[in-house]
Amino acid sequence: MDIPSIFQRAYYTAPILVQNVLFSALCAAQDRKRYSHHYKEKFDWLLETEWWDKDRIKAYQIQKTNEIIKHASRNVPFYKELYGLHGISSRQIQNLTELKDFPIISKENARASMQEMYALTASRKTITTRTSGTTGSPLVIKHSPDSLAFQWALWWRHRHRFGWQRGERFLTVGARVPVHSAQVAPPYWREDILANRTYLSSYHLGERQLPAIIKMLTRKKFPFITGYPSSIAQIAAFMLDNNISLPVAPRLVSTGSDALDANSKRLISEAFKCHVTDQYGMAEFCGNLSSCPQGHYHLDFECCHLEIENGRMIFTGFANPVMPFIRYDIGDAAKSDLITKPCTCGRHSPYILGFDGRSEDYITLRDGRNIMGLNQVLEYAVGVQAIQIVQNDIGSIDVMIVPAHDYNEASTKSALSFEFEKRLGVNAIDINYHLVPSVEKTPSGKIKAVINNIEA
Ligand SMILES: [Zn+2]
Known part of the structure; x- marks a missing residue:
């Protein structure tokens, strides 16, 4: 909060x-x-569904995928137009592999068409959150009240496993x-x-x-x-x-919202002398994965379908009708393909072994402190298409801004400076703002929110 x-x-x-x-x-x-009244209902249901067999999982995912496609092509301007162009507006699938016929949506597509991605049928009771900002392009996410409860029920189911x-x-x-x-x-x-x-x-x-x-x-x-x-x-x-x-x-350390690398996991379990578990989620809520006691990241199939193409994770979310994401390339990479053979934990939901390329970089202050999580500051930039923090020397950082049409230099700078100061202190570091045509991307095309070039 x-x-x-x-x-x-x-x-x-x-x-x-x-x-x-x-x-x-x-x-x-x-x-x-x-934890609205929707929460308890979802949580109890999730304790049951996590033991469903493979056929039941697949049938459920096909049904939910068809429902969200139908809803999006009728009620969400972005999909209405896109699917119209592709001639697939009334398409329904018999098998999840048929999803390949639908176009992949990138973060850039979503950012550029954000206003068109909200369902026209959404009630006034929507709840607004922002993207985690790990990609550098802020997105304003609207949830239905029950989808937010669903997401929290999934996160508590993960904790309940332990x-x-x-x-x-x-x-x-x-x-x-x-x-x-x-x-x-x-x-x-x-x-x-x-x-x-x-x-x-x-x-x-x-x-x-x-x-x-x-x-x-x-x-x-x-x-x-x-x-x-x-x-x-x-x-x-x-x-x-x-x-x-x-x-x-x-009894347990449970991590999330930033990649748990092998080194961090080892440090935490050695120092705290307990089991360390992890889960993967995102503000868009078009998917979620939660570790089981075996350390496998099971797909929380109740809310999504996941495809992995050359390591890239492409999610189709079922749970949020207000802002559906269908075949959405989240910008993160999986360490393995989706494994469908049953896990020794007894769950039949598919799983992956971990993630690649999701760790957030830190910046280094003059007093030697390494500061993580500054991607959160970038959430306060409005009217930007992409934004990134680059540190090349100890005393300063460069904030690279790709302006959007509604960019306002004075208000953006004052909002960002305020947030930096709140976190780092006054004059902890020099901040230089630059307007640029594009920001640096990783070889896989991901925009990292923070790049620290000091050690390199
Ligand atoms: Zn398992």
Whole structure:
């Protein structure tokens, strides 16, 4: 839960106790949308469907794919026009391989046609979120109330696989900023009282802050920890370097929203002495994959169909009629093909072995701190077609902006500068803005939000 800009000043200057109450209230307002009456129904259903057999999974996916194609070609201007051009407006499939006849949508297509991607039938009760920004091109995503509950039910099903029930006490390590960057004394965390959660800012994990954080972990004995793998790995590395272990090990560390690489996984399991699991999701909610105890990423087929073409993941989402994504190239790569033989965990849903090329880079400040998750700052840029942070030397970063038609230089710069300052502090780094015709892409065509050229 980010602090809304209208009362940031009041929030950050309030005593910590008051901040905890305000932060809890903000989180509770957000949780009311996530855990609406749709949530319980979906969650119970998902506990059943995860044991469906292969035939039932396939029949369900074909039915749902046909439903979303039919809905999109009638009610979503973008697909109406696109499928009309391809002469497939009334096409229904008998087999999932027939989806190949439908065009692939790229992130750039979606960004350029965003307004046409919202269903005309959407009610006024839609919920707006932004893309994770990992590709550098911000997208405004609209959810139906039940699709947001569906997504959270999937995420809690993943946790439930490892014995974690909603309501149990946990720690989140995340890139939202309930703690101001200028704060130089602990606590670097805030309490989300109603959710039984402590929220630790991933911007306060420097050598100077970590001893206080370890003390807090020792005192609070969290049974469950979740958050950015790179941030949790940073805590783990510090613990291992200083020969620290917690008196009571957590029962589980569950990561997401940034790639869990083998090195981070090893650091976390060694330092925290517990199982580490991971899940993959996205703001567009056109797909989701969740690890099983074997460490295989099972497709959460209840919400999507996944095709893998030369490593690239192409999702068709069933769960959000307000903004459907059909054959959407998410820009991330899978480490394996989709494996369809049953997993030893007993689930019949297909799975992959992991991901390639999804890790977010960090930037390095003058005081040596490595800052992750700055892709979140880029979400605040409006009127841009693509945006990227490039760091070539320690004292500065370059923000490369490909302007869209509605770009406004003054408002974009002031929004970004405000967000950078909030996270990094005043004058922590020089920020240079550049308008460019295009930003750098990886060989697979992905736009990385942050490129750090310092070590190279
Ligand atoms: Zn499995």
